[in-house]
Amino acid sequence: MSDLAQLTPTILWQHFAKICSIPHPSKHEEALANHIVDWAKEKKLHVERDAVGNILIRKPATAGMENRKSVVLQAHLDMVPQKNNDTEHDFEKDPIQAYVDGQWVKARGTTLGADNGIGMASALAVLSDDSLSHGPIEVLLTMTEETGMDGAFGLQPNWLQSEILINTDSETEGEIYMGCAGGVDCKTNLPLSREDIPAGHQLFKLSLKGLKGGHSGGDIHLGLGNANKLMSRFLFANAESLGLRLLSFNGGTLRNAIPREATVVLSLPAGNVDRLKQAISDYLSVIKHELSAVEKNLALVVEPTECGLKALTADSQSRLIGLLNASPNGVIRMSDSVKGVVETSLNLGVVTTDQDQAQVIYLIRSLIDSGKEYVADMLISLGQLAGAQTSAKGGYPGWQPDPESPIMSLVRDSYKKLFDTTPNIMVIHAGLECGLFKRPYPDMDMVSIGPTITGPHSPDEQVHIPSVARYWQLLTQLLKSIPERN
Structure with a gap:
């Protein structure tokens, strides 16, 4: 972890090193959540949690920027726990062993948790750094995104006060995401007989x-x-x-x-x-x-x-x-x-067998609802032919692109001004929480940005150090450039 402390922006990497030191696989984020709540209280920031465990932290605007639109910086608390077969690691007890390898930060034999730990660290760094210029800030950290988007499903209306949300869960620096796929889980249970x-x-x-x-x-x-x-x-x-x-x-x-x-x-x-x-x-x-x-x-x-x-x-x-x-x-x-x-x-993700049955778990993703329904029906039909029972559940909506989004335009213009190149405006096939946020907050203007992360959800996960610095430049410039309220 000492390697990470030498990287810049220092304040972001210090938060990420601390996140790596506290186990936080999906459904086991409570220790990390408690640490963040205690930290926010020590900083004299407003902090609260909702019924599903989501964390909301508020930081007032810097002097002279009180009339800017309020912004939510959003990340999820959990990480995907995957390790190589020959790696001894208990994700519920052991810290992630992060290290620097050239221009990349990696983990020893496990997932790194840069997805979405770097985004979370950047939000906490904004809360920490009193030298930044910004309007009113909210930080929303959601529970158990990776295994069901529990926090996003449980988000209630009238809790957030902001007009703009910046999701930090994208994984390619230089790309701005304004839409994503929805998804649904399918489980097939096949009875087994033995002799x-x-x-x-x-x-x-x-x-x-x-x-x-x-x-x-x-x-x-x-x-x-x-x-x-x-x-x-x-x-x-x-x-x-x-x-x-x-x-x-x-x-x-x-x-x-x-x-x-x-x-x-x-x-x-x-x-x-x-x-x-x-x-x-x-x-x-x-x-x-x-x-x-x-x-x-x-x-x-x-x-x-x-x-x-x-x-x-x-x-x-x-x-x-x-x-x-x-x-x-x-x-x-x-x-x-x-x-x-x-x-x-779709991904045929998990197969398990026990004495009496086999279970097969799939994750279907689609930019359109009819695509999810088509593949789910295909799996149901296949299950019927095999004498199995298939059910779909846990569906979540996609995030429909808004080409007229003011925050997307501001991100694009800020990126071009900073780096003298035009970023790609993208729709991602992965599932971001923004589609679910649109249910309780239909008028919130949303965009997703992040550093370059390769190999997420696998032990090959790594985050590109120079891209983190560029992402931080973009994020802090954005907060400085948020317009005034109408």
Whole structure:
């Protein structure tokens, strides 16, 4: 963490280092929230929390700027907890081990939490820095954005007093976001039946690992490998010919992260073990060739194992493998209205099996509601064919672009003045909370900006140090330039 303290802007990086030191994975943000509330009280700032735990902090305008429009700086409190298979880390207890590597800040074997920790740190830095010029400021820190947008769903009208909201959850410096995709979760539950493992079978654990993973919205168009899809493809191609019997299938950990690993336990006749190893080698060659441009560390490892479960019956096994192999995944349609942006996609994020059932969790994203409905209906139909029950829940709206947005125009003009280049005005396929904020605050003018973060939702996450400095320049210039109230 001492490395971070040497970076500039110092006040922002000091806050980020403190955020990294306090565990705050989704649904476990309370320690960080308590720290921030106590800090705000020590600073003599107005601070309160609502019924769902969101934090609101207010800072008065600097002298002479009391008549400027009030601005909300918004970030979410939680981070995505993902780690490499060989990394020992308890996200509920251990601090993030952040370090500087050239022009980047990274974490040792885990997600960094720059998504949205840098945005949160920038908001706290604005509250800290009394040398800045600004009108009235509100800072809104929301709960559990990554696993359901709980804080945004729970935000009540008449709590915020501002006319403008600056969301800090974007991940490409030089791009201004004025719209985003909505999303919905789909869960498929498939009943399983089991029977004794046939005599003469040997048990093996087959692990697919080494994939990059990534953000299921922002990275979905990159063609990255999905461990659940790759594993089910192997099983579909080889289960019958090798006499494989499936005992368990577990892959992925989060519905909004492209799964990096999947593991199955299987049995097969002892005489077919060498054929299994050859099939694994052949399959690995095929998928390494197919994914050679994007996946450099793909591995498929088989080893003897033990398991207390019985084997799936032939019918259950066929239904489960068929369901996973036939499941759509990735980009469904590109947008016609926003060139180069994904319109609709889904991520087959998590597969788990227990004694009696398999559960498959998908996250569907779309810029249009009909796109979400289409893919959800596709999954429901597929579930029906497999004898499974599929339900959609937790839907949240997209943020519809407003090309006439005054704050978007101000950000664009401020960026051009600062850096002598015109930023890209974008719609992002990831889910930002702005669409949900529009429900209680339909007239609030919103924009989203941020530094450059690559590999979010994966242990490859990193934030570009020079982009953080440019983002801070833009943010502080914006606050200085906010117009007066009408």
